[in-house]
Amino acid sequence: MLSILALTMRRELLLALRRPAEIVMPPLFFLLAAMLYPLAIGPDQELLRAIGPGVLWVSALLAALLGLQRLFAADFADGTLEQALLAPHPLLLTVWAKVGAHWLLAGLPLVAVAPLLAIQYDMAPQALGVLLASLLLGTPVLSLLGALGAALALNARGGSVLLALMLAPLYIPLLILGSSSVHAEAQGLGSSAHLLLLAGLLCGTAALAPWATVAALRVALE
Structure with missing residues (x-):
C-alpha cells in the first residue's frame, strides 16, 4: 500500500511539474496579497503588528484555494478516476496522494515564504515561530478540506464559485485559531492552547x- 501511495504521489508531482504556472501561482499570490496591505495602510508599526497574523492567514487561505477545482477534474475527464475506482487498491490511496501532492506544492511553499512577509509586519521572533507552527498544522487541513470540496463540486456547474462557498464556513475555525495563536503569543498569553x-x-x-x-x-x- 505504501509503495502504491508513493507511486501515485510521484505521478501527481510529475504531472504538476509539466504545469509550472500552477506551482508558482500559490506562493506568488500569497506574496502579492500580503505585501499590498502595508503599502495601503502605511508605515504604522503598531497597526501592522496587530493585523499581520490575520492578513497572512487570510492570504494563505486564499492562495490554497487556487487550483483546487482542478484537483480531480483532469482525472475525471480522461477516465483515470474510474480506473482508480476499479483498481484492486482502495480509492482512499488516490485521495491521500492528491492531498499530499497538493500540500507539497501549495501548502509547504506558503510556510517557507511566511518568514519573509513576517519581517514586513514587524513580527517578533517568538510570534514568527508560532506563525510557522500554526501554518504547518493548518495548511494540511486546507488541503484535506479542499480535496473534499473539489470532490463535491466535481460534476457541478460553476464549480469554482460553489467550491469557495462550500469551503468558506469550514475554513473559518482554522482562520480564527491560526491568527489567534500568533496574537496570543505576541501579547504574552501563550499559544499552546491554540496550537x-x-x-x-x-x-x-x-x-x-x-x-x-x-x-x-x-x-x-455514478
Whole structure:
C-alpha cells in the first residue's frame, strides 16, 4: 500500500511539474496579497503588528484555494478516476496522494515564504515561530478540506464559485485559531492552547475528510 501511495504521489508531482504556472501561482499570490496591505495602510508599526497574523492567514487561505477545482477534474475527464475506482487498491490511496501532492506544492511553499512577509509586519521572533507552527498544522487541513470540496463540486456547474462557498464556513475555525495563536503569543498569553486545538483539528480532519472525499467521488462517478 505504501509503495502504491508513493507511486501515485510521484505521478501527481510529475504531472504538476509539466504545469509550472500552477506551482508558482500559490506562493506568488500569497506574496502579492500580503505585501499590498502595508503599502495601503502605511508605515504604522503598531497597526501592522496587530493585523499581520490575520492578513497572512487570510492570504494563505486564499492562495490554497487556487487550483483546487482542478484537483480531480483532469482525472475525471480522461477516465483515470474510474480506473482508480476499479483498481484492486482502495480509492482512499488516490485521495491521500492528491492531498499530499497538493500540500507539497501549495501548502509547504506558503510556510517557507511566511518568514519573509513576517519581517514586513514587524513580527517578533517568538510570534514568527508560532506563525510557522500554526501554518504547518493548518495548511494540511486546507488541503484535506479542499480535496473534499473539489470532490463535491466535481460534476457541478460553476464549480469554482460553489467550491469557495462550500469551503468558506469550514475554513473559518482554522482562520480564527491560526491568527489567534500568533496574537496570543505576541501579547504574552501563550499559544499552546491554540496550537493544540489546531493539532486536534488536523487529526480530526485527517481521520474523516479523506473518507468523505472518497464517498463524494463515488457519487460523482455514478
